[in-house]
Amino acid sequence: MTNRFWCGECDFKTPWVAEDEGLRRQAEHYARKHPGASPVGQVETRRRVTVTRQGCLLLTAGALVLLTVVAVWRR
Template structure:
């Protein structure tokens, strides 16, 4: 699952990354741009699995093959 950390002081956001990497980048940002301020903001979570699109593609391909077989059987 990927996360993106948003700064609570400015418009900075980390790239999508695993939670430890995103947290590290947010802490580095605060040290550089907002020294002496505790990291704040919110965390955005990307819940969609990257392999989910492949599953839909396989389902569509299977339906197409099934329709082709049914059409060939009826002729």
């Protein structure tokens, strides 16, 4: 999973990074732009969706079945 940390004081947000990297970047931002303020804001979490070999196989098989049905139907 990756996270994006949003500043509670301005429109700054980190890129999608691991949690520890996001916390570090947010703390650096607060130290630089909002000295003395505690880092607050929100955390957005994104789960990576990856296509596995099994998913590609199912997609390919589905496309072949669809093409076969269309070819038979057009005769």
